Amino acid sequence: MPKVSEDHLAARRSQILDGARRCFAEYGYDGATVRRLEETTGLSRGAIFHHFKDKDGLFLALAHEDAMRMADVAANQGLVQVMRDMLAQPDQFNWLGTRLEIARRLRTDPEFARGWSQRSAELTEATINRLERQKSAGRLRDDLPTDVLVGYLDLVLDGLIARIASGHAGENLSAVLDLVEESVRRRD
Secondary structure, three states, X not given: OOOOOHHHHHHHXXXXXXXXXXXXXXXXXXXXXXXXXXXXXXXXXXXXXXXXXXXXXXXXXXXXXXHHHHHHHHHHHOHHHHHHHHHHOHHHHOOHHHHHHHHHHHHHOHHHHHHHHHHHHHHHHHHHHHHHHHHHOOOEOOOOOHHHHHHHHHHHHHHHHHHHHOOOOOOOHHHHHHHHHHHHEOOO
16 A cells, blocks of 8 residues: 655545535534535545544544634734734635634533643633733833733734624724733823
């Protein structure tokens, strides 16, 4: 039996994640059946589950990939920039509906919550580090602990995701993000 190259395996994994992202975005977690996953990826269930243990594993891998992408932006430009990117390029964030599924499962599924907390730590860490650097540079409010600022920005992010996912992206949300950004800046 011929060996499959690492590049081929990586490309196949990427193909599966791209298709799964579209499938979860369109049908939600429960509606993303194995048959639909096969249709959107163009691959058989055997090929899909060769790379991922099960549907949960696929969903967590997708959520982790998206959290890592967001963490890269948050580390360099801040969490508000992540939100601005969502508004500017909604087609690049077609997975937003899956965030709602993540929130539901965090509340109802302890095993999922454990797996998610391990995978989402990068975004939280990137946000904390960025806020600490901005505080040290005198750009952010110093009258609030960093964990309060993180909680505030996470709350705004969750609200923005809910608004976009429900089709309300055109409601001058950019101005709302300006207000959020101004509210965390240092006041002299």
